[in-house]
Amino acid sequence: MATDTIPPKAIKRRLPLWVAVALSLATVGPTLAMAGNGQGLIGIVGKSIPLVFVIGLVGVALVGYGFVRLTRHLNHAGSAYALVGGTIGPRAGFFSGFAMLGAYVGFSIGTLALTVTFINAFLAELQSGSADPYQLPWPIVAIVGAVVSFLLAGRDVSLIAKVLLVIEGVGIIAMLVLVAVIFANGGAPTTGVDFSVFSFEGVDVSQVMAGVVAAFLSWAGFEACASLGEETDNPKRNIPRALAGTLLLTGVLFIVVMFAQTIGFGTDEAGLTAFQTSGNTLGDLGHDFIGSWFGLIVIFTAICAAFGCHVATAATSGRMLYAFARDGFGPKYLSVLDVKTGSPRRATLLVVVLALVANLVCAATGWPVMGTGNPPLDAYFLFAVAGAVCLMVAYFMVEIAAVWFTGNRKFDVVHGGQGRLLGIALPGLGAVVIAVVLWFNVKDSSDPAAAPLLGLYWCLLGLVLALAASRIATKVGAALTAELDLPSLGKELDPFEKVGK
Secondary structure (H helix, E strand, O other): OOEEOOOHHHOOOOEOHHHHHHHHHHHHOHHHHHHHOOHHHHHHHOOOHHHHHHHHHHHHHHHHHHHHHHHOOOOOOOOHHHHHHOOOOHHHHHHHHHHHHHHHHHHHHHHHHHHHHHHHHHHHHHOOOOOOOOOOOHHHHHHHHHHHHHHHOOOOHHHHHHHHHHHHHHHHHHHHHHHHHHHHOOOOOOOOOOHHHHOOOOOOHHHHHHHHHHHHHHHOOOOHHHHHOOOEOOHHHHHHHHHHHHHHHHHHHHHHHHHHHHHHHOOOHHHHHHHHOOOOHHHHHHHHHOOHHHHHHHHHHHHHHHHHHHHHHHHHHHHHHHHHHHOOOOOHHHOOEEOOOOOOHHHHHHHHHHHHHHHHHHHHHOOOOOOOOOHHHHHHHHHHHHHHHHHHHHHHHHHHHHHHHHHOHHHHHHHOOOOHHHHHHHHHHHHHHHHHHHHHHHOOOOOOOOHHHHHHHHHHHHHHHHHOOHHHHHHHHHHHHHHHOOOOOOHHHOOOHHHHO
16 A cells, blocks of 8 residues: 655645535435435424425535535545534534544445345345345445445545446436336325425424434534545635535425325335335335336445445544544544545545444444334444534534634634624524524433434534543644635634633
């Protein structure tokens, strides 16, 4: 393995806009999001899943504006770590990056388990006439998947992006065909096209807001392209475009597809039960509305999308680990790049190993139990929801950073004071939305091992580490200043400084 330490400013900016878009789309994984994220919402909001996604889109759009605002001026492999650290201060940046790292490692673990679920759903569809179809053992599939991921880790990101873009393109086309057929057939014969799914009928505000985390989970990764800020051509233009394009495409798609799925299964008790227990909702609906052959196509694309998301989240996590180690928050062993590809292969390989170990532990212990009746799918929901909570904490910090950056006159030399009102109001509103959603998700958690609480535990650990990092905060601040070409980061910009002392 040829590796070496490459200064950030020496990294060649060679990746075009479409690679940044492809990484974000692959990390979001539209096909897997629509095939695997709705089931966990049934028990919380019933038929009102499309309403949850409408509210989720509003919140994610506000977060997206904050990222766009910051990436017009700041670009770094550490994503939220640098966006927050380069504005508020290094400790706040570390806390944000630690939260985001937890999110993406969680997603890498969860999507490896989801790949297992979808592969067995594919096998079940092949044996559609069998009452007890053969299923592959979870550990075997996870090991094979991890080996392939291990071989891909650190490879040329543009090549991987091409493959992932083709996979998601096929999946999106298949989803649109299925949606058209469901609408043309008027939905499920029992309940038809039911627009009450966009209302609070049968649920209260608390339930809907608790479900919004799962909606955020579906968009999780739209900002993954920010981790390519040091490798993308003209990042101050192309990274914001990739962010906005990803949100626009997936926003409309998710609401329409989730509406079609809900009415496709039916909004009565039997339909919602079928929705909740489906191993792959798109595949089951494809079988029912078009035929088994189409169901197989959809499930196969979902398998590829789930595994592609695992690869993408491992790559994103690896870049964040590399950024931490490079700036003094991790072992030097991880602060090197592969000379041939310019990718942080060592750090990415570590994430793949962690994902495999977590899957094997879950398979051996039978933990967690999330109510789907499908052990790998249960594991996916646990790690994905915990990761979504971590991601929302990181998003909250990015929103605060966007407000800070726009309102702090120290950075007038960078942003010129333009668009100050929107730059403060929209991210501020986004921070409020995130805080409300997080509160509704944790306030009634009685199980100390509940997925939202696991995410908060990770974030609290990051906060403790941030407060205890007084000896290297100055070093990291200097590193971020040099890497981002910002005005000197004074201590007055770090709200953790006095607390840490």
